[in-house]
Amino acid sequence: MGNALRFLYGNCCKPTTSGDSQSLGPHGVPSSSVGVSALAHDLVHFENTSQVPEGLSKHVVSSKKTQANWYRKLVDAWKEAKPPPRTPEEAARLVILTLKRHHKVDVEGLLIFYGLPLPHTLVEVAVQHPATSLPHGVQFEMHTLPVDAKAVADGDTITVYVSVADPRESSCVPGNVHAAAAHRSEARARRNYEEADAFHKQIIDAGYRMIPFENNEILAKKYRLRLRGIDAPESKMPYGQEAKMELTKIVQGKSLRVLVYGEDRYHRSVADIYCNNIFVQEYMLKKGLAWHYAAYDKRPELESWEKQARGKRVGLWASKNPEKPWEWRKDRREAH
Structure with missing residues (x-):
């Protein structure tokens, strides 16, 4: 059994016993667990029993023998995926790619069965595969620790942390931060947590933080990132919360590749951001949850991706005349 499948099975979709009050979904797991965890559950079950889930035949036209062939391929694909699917979109893409030679009706039926997005x-x-040299204008590149969901401020701003073990960071850590980290460790060993918290506050005030990571703690530098070339709706604007939720869904729990071009007046690093080699700005524009910020970035591909979303009337483009965030901000500045 693959580690990714075992993790999801153990944490998300343990079999429901007869004493459970929660209702079961059509595939034999709690109805609240549909999606990625339900698919993982059924792949684990298939690997152990060679049985496809009951009820699937109501959604597809192929025989049980063909269904078993699908699950055999999906088990292998899931194990080979690096990283394994964690979001409904990632799971749907794995299913579509693995079963691309099968009948469209069957593939869509399987996705519907698990409540996963349709093609x-x-x-x-x-x-995007990392280039051997950095693009023109990049000041530096960094790779972050996994992003916490609470670190996403809105649809174009994220707070990230970079380990001081990174060669670029290691030479820049102030001596008082190193000292506070050492004193905090000693205080925690003595179980003097009040003293340890005081040292951690010193670390945080200096722009660093101790980040839990793989049963350990890492001293890391804090960066606030502004996604270069796009402007998402503000949180109080229509689609502002949708933009924030979509960006969170992309980056949560992931390590990011960040190309920093400069700093804005709010001391945020203006950057292109890649998550699993996916260009995040492209994703947000195509989802219709951001504008191309043409006043500050003339890249034609950003303009093209916004036009695609406009043409499909997805996201904020479902509205006839959505208010631009820079105009929204200007109106509120003038009102005050």
């Missing part, structure tokens, strides 16, 4: 609702984003 026409998925945003197609090209996978």
Whole structure:
């Protein structure tokens, strides 16, 4: 059994016993667990029993023998995926790619069975492979620790942390931060947590933080990132919360590749951001949850991705005349 499948099975979709009050979904797991965890549950079950889930035949036309062939392929694909699917979109893409030679009705039926997004609702984003040299204008590159969901402020701003073990960071850590980290460790060993918290506050005030990571703690530098070239709706604007939720869904729990071009007046690093080699700005524009910020970025591809979303009337483009965030901000500044 693959580690990714075992993790999801153990944490998300343990079999429901007869004493459970929660209702079961059509595939034999709690109805609240449909999606990625339900698919993982059924793949684990198939690997152990060679049995496909009951009820699937109501959604597809192929025989049980053909269904078993699908699950055999999906088990292998899931194990080979690096990283394994964690969001409904990632799971749907794995299913579509693995079963691309099978009948469209069957593939869509399988996705519907698990409540996963259908092909026409998925945003197609090209996978970017890191170049051997940095693009013109990049000041530096960094790779973050996994992003916490609470670190996403809105649809174009994220707070991230970079380990001081990174060669670029290691030479810049102030001596008092190193000292506070050492004193905090000693205080925690003595179980003097009040003293340890005081040292951690010193670390945080200096722009660093101790980040839990793989049963350990890492001293890391804090960066606030502004996604270069796009402007998402503000949180109080229509689609502001949708933009924040979509960006959170993309980056949560992931390590990001960040190319920093400069700093804005709010001391945020203006950057291109890649998550699993997906260009995040492209994804947000194609989802219709951001504008191309043409006043500050003239890249034609950003303009093209916004036009695609406009043409499909997805996201904020479902409205006839959505208010631009820079105009929204200007109106509120003038009102005050």
